[in-house]
Amino acid sequence: xxxxxxxxxxxxxxxxxxxxxxxxxxxxxxxxxxxxxxxxxxxxxxxxxxxxxxxxxxxxxxxxxxxxxxxxxxxxxxxxxxxxxxxxxxxxxxxxxxxxxxxxxxxxxxxxxxxxxxxxxxxxxxxxxxxxxxxxxxxxxxxxxxxxxxxxxxxxxxxxxxxxxxxxxxxxxxxxxxxxxxxxxxxxxxxxxxxxxxxxxxxxxxxxxxxxxxxxxxxxxxxxxxxxxxxxxxxxxxxxxxxxxxxxxxxxxxxxxxxxxxxxxxxxxxxxxxxxxxxxxxxxxxxxxxxxxxxxxxxxxxxxxxxxxxxxxxxxxxxxxxxxxxxxxxxxxxxxxxxxxxxxxxxxxxxxxxxxxxxxxxxxxxxxxxxxxxxxxxxxxxxxxxxxxxxxxxxxxxxxxxxxxxxxxxxxxxxxxxxxxxxxxxxxxxxxxxxxxxxxxxxxxxxxxxxxxxxxxxxxxxxxxxxxxxxxxxxxxxxxxxxxxxxxxxxxxxxxxxxxxxxxxxxxxxxxxxxxxxxxxxxxxxxxx
Numbered sequence: 001x002x003x004x005x006x007x008x009x010x011x012x013x014x015x016x017x018x019x020x021x022x023x024x025x026x027x028x029x030x031x032x033x034x035x036x037x038x039x040x041x042x043x044x045x046x047x048x049x050x051x052x053x054x055x056x057x058x059x060x061x062x063x064x065x066x067x068x069x070x071x072x073x074x075x076x077x078x079x080x081x082x083x084x085x086x087x088x089x090x091x092x093x094x095x096x097x098x099x100x101x102x103x104x105x106x107x108x109x110x111x112x113x114x115x116x117x118x119x120x121x122x123x124x125x126x127x128x129x130x131x132x133x134x135x136x137x138x139x140x141x142x143x144x145x146x147x148x149x150x151x152x153x154x155x156x157x158x159x160x161x162x163x164x165x166x167x168x169x170x171x172x173x174x175x176x177x178x179x180x181x182x183x184x185x186x187x188x189x190x191x192x193x194x195x196x197x198x199x200x201x202x203x204x205x206x207x208x209x210x211x212x213x214x215x216x217x218x219x220x221x222x223x224x225x226x227x228x229x230x231x232x233x234x235x236x237x238x239x240x241x242x243x244x245x246x247x248x249x250x251x252x253x254x255x256x257x258x259x260x261x262x263x264x265x266x267x268x269x270x271x272x273x274x275x276x277x278x279x280x281x282x283x284x285x286x287x288x289x290x291x292x293x294x295x296x297x298x299x300x301x302x303x304x305x306x307x308x309x310x311x312x313x314x315x316x317x318x319x320x321x322x323x324x325x326x327x328x329x330x331x332x333x334x335x336x337x338x339x340x341x342x343x344x345x346x347x348x349x350x351x352x353x354x355x356x357x358x359x360x361x362x363x364x365x366x367x368x369x370x371x372x373x374x375x376x377x378x379x380x381x382x383x384x385x386x387x388x389x390x391x392x393x394x395x396x397x398x399x400x401x402x403x404x405x406x407x408x409x410x411x412x413x414x415x416x417x418x419x420x421x422x423x424x425x426x427x428x429x430x431x432x433x434x435x436x437x438x439x440x441x442x443x444x445x446x447x448x449x450x451x452x453x454x455x456x457x458x459x460x461x462x463x464x465x466x467x468x469x470x471x472x473x474x475x476x477x478x479x480x481x482x483x484x485x486x487x488x489x490x491x492x493x494x495x496x497x498x499x500x501x502x503x504x505x506x507x508x509x510x511x512x513x514x515x516x517x518x519x520x521x522x523x524x525x526x527x528x529x
Contacts, residue, residue, distance in 0.1 A: 041093075041102055041104060041105045042103070042104040042105070042133075042284075043104070043105055043107060043133065044104050044105070044106050044107070044133045044134075044135070044282045044283075044284065045106075045107050045108075045109070045125065045130050045133060045134040045135070046106055046107070046108045046109070046134075046135050046137055046278070046282075047109050047111070047122070047125060047134065047135070047136050047137065048108060048109065048110045048111070048137045048139060049111055049114070049136065049137065049138050049139070049155045049158075049159075050111075050112065050114070050138050050139040050140065050151055050155060051112060051139030051140075051141065051226070052112065053083045053084055053088075053112065055139055055141055055226055055227075056081075056083050056088070056110050056112070056139065057081055057083070058226060058268070059137075059139055059224060059226065060081060060090065060092070060108065062266055062268075062274050062275075063092065063274060063275055063278060064092055064275075065272075065274075065275065079091050079092065081110075083110040083112070086111075086118065086121065087109055087110070087111050087118065087121040087122070088109065088110035088111070089107070089108065089109055089110070090108050090110070091105060091106060091107050091108060092105070092106045092108065093105055093106075094106060094279060094284055096286050096287070096288055097286045097288040097289035103284050103285075103286065104282070104284050106282075109125060114151075114154040114155050114157075114158045115158075116158065116161065118158075119158070119161055119162050119165065122159075122162045123162055123165055123166070126162065126163075126166060126170060126174075126219075127170055127173075128169050128170055128172075128173040131170065131173040131174055131177055131218070131219065132173070132177055133282065133283075134219055135219065135220050135221075135222060135278065135281050135282050136159065136217070136219050136220065136221045136222070137221075137222050137223075137224060137278070138151070138152060138155050138221070138222075138223045138224070139224050139226060140152070140223060140224065140225045140226065141225070141226050141227050142225060142226065142227040142228055142229075142230040142231060142265075143227055143230055144379075145234075145248055145377060146374060146377045146378055146379045148225075148248070148252065148373075149251065149252075149255070149369065149370050149373040149374070150370055150374070152223065152255065152256075153334060153335070153370055156215075156217070156259070156335060157335065159217055160217070160335070163217070163218055171218075174217075174218025174219065175218065177218060177219065177220075178213070178216045178217075178218055178260075181213075181220060181260060181307070181308070182208060182213055182260070182308075184307075184308055209311045209312065209313075210312055210325075211254070211257055211258055211312055211324070211325075211328045212257050212258070212260065212310075212311070213258070213259075213260045214258045214328070214332060215258045215259050215331075215332060215335060216259065216260060217259055220260070220261075220262075220281050220307065221256070221259050221260070221261035221262070222261060222262045222263075222264070222277065222278065222281055222307075223252070223256055223261055223262070223263050223264070224264055224266060224274065225252075225263070225264070225265045225266070225303075226266050226267070227267060228265040228266060228267040228270070228300075228301040228302070228303075229267040229268070229269065229301065231245065231300060231301050238380045242319075243319070244376075244377065245300050246318055246319040247319070247322070247376055247377065248377060249297070249300070249303060249318065250315050250318055250319065250322045250324070251322075251327060251373055253305060253310055253315050254312075254315055254324050254327045254328055254331070255327070255328075255331045255369065256305075256310075257310045257311075257312075257315075257328075258328060258331060258332065260307055260308065261307065262277060262281065262305055262306050262307040263303065263304070263305040264277055264303065264304050264305070265300075265301060265302060265303040265304075267301060270301065270302055273293065273302075273304050276291045276293055277293060277304070277306065280293060281307065293306045295309055297314070297318065312324045312325070312328075327369055327372065330368050330369040330372065331369040333368065334368040334369045334370060473512045476508075476512050477509060477512050477513065480505055480508055480509050480512075481509070
């Protein structure tokens with residue numbers, strides 16, 4: 001009887017070959033994946049909200065204004081910027097201090113208008129994979145500081161609308177990101193802005209202060225106030241003093257602290273801290289050169305408030321009389337329900353009280369954080385208008401006609417002018433007919449002569465080049481006429497004028513008159529015709 005297991009060794013070898021081939025394939029795949037992942041650049045996202053296309057380009061230039069290597073710059077192309085329509089996009093590479101290694105690549109998305117129509121464009125940018133590496137930047141400009149709070153409010157509301165449309169997994173990722181940011185407060189913060197006690201496992205034990213992270217958005221926020229060099233213009237031309245500038249700074253710090261946001265003033269001549277602030281917020285750090293952020297709330301054109309640094313006590317120290325608690329509570333209500341605020345105040349210090357939305361309380365003015373800011377920081381153009389015409393807190397609005405209505409009104413005006421011209425023409429014709437002259441006799445002739453005189457004043461004298469001599473035709477005609485008039489009386493007294501002399505004068509006169517009728521030119525070619 002043949003043994004049953006005669007082919008078992010062959011089958012075992014085949015199985016071992018198959019298993020070894022699979023192991024080798026898996027081993028090479030894992031090695032290639034590790035190499036690819038090692039060469040892959042860390043990708044960070046920045047969503048830039050607000051600003052005109054020009055201001056957005058200025059922000060991008062400031063963000064890339066770090067010291068660069070000239071050899072490297074000559075061999076790389078500047079990335080294009082597409083920000084004219086809807087959601088724009090560009091990218092930047094963050095170089096190390098020696099400009100040899102790329103630390104990360106920034107994908108920058110740009111949006112200028114806070115319209116709900118753009119919500120579907122922003123939603124795909126916020127997902128569990130991108131949330132830990134995304135930063136929100138709101139651009140403001142010192143050309144219109146009276147619009148700052150309104151612009152921030154519009155963008156916060158739009159972003160909250162985007163968050164409300166996300167799925168549960170994305171919301172959970174947002175909460176985890178905010179918890180991680182809150183843990184960075186104190187000594188654990190990567191910004192190096194302060195110190196604090198830590199527990200045994202290295203986590204920070206300092207609790208959050210009042211009004212801090214009350215309205216967390218789920219993503220870190222940075223507010224950039226551009227064109228800080230315009231501050232001097234408001235001081236010199238509009239008479240602004242330290243009270244106005246301090247009020248703006250205190251107000252912005254109060255509302256931004258509720259979102260855990262950072263604040264920075266930039267100008268073309270002073271934007272050194274912007275790249276460090278943005279890169280640190282995204283967790284990008286150079287191993288060769290550390291650049292810790294240093295807060296600055298004294299130099300009004302170089303303000304820098306890092307995240308997790310501010311507090312109500314620090315805001316109150318800047319200037320007395322500012323109601324930090326009132327503005328903070330009012331801002332929270334303004335975000336959720338702008339109608340639910342009532343204020344009793346006659347000064348810059350606002351006392352806010354929560355009231356039902358439909359409560360028509362007497363003796364109190366319904367006003368929120370937005371109105372408290374705009375009542376103090378007003379547009380100088382609106383403030384210069386007569387106070388009796390428009391006392392609303394909003395900008396002055398004027399109603400303009402549509403294009404078709406404007407053109408229709410102009411047709412009526414043109415028809416009236418046309419009828420008036422026809423009346424004047426008919427009056428002149430009737431006068432000339434009554435005088436009995438086919439040419440309007442002396443009146444029309446004098447009018448024609450007067451019209452010719454006006455034309456000659458505009459076109460100047462008619463001159464001809466004859467034999468290299470510049471001849472003024474009008475002057476020559478005048479001399480011929482004077483010559484005939486001067487010779488005639490004498491000849492009448494003594495001898496009659498010869499027919500040849502008369503013919504010669506008439507021939508010369510007709511010659512020059514003909515040249516003038518041809519619309520002469522100063523060129524010799526015209527004179528030879």
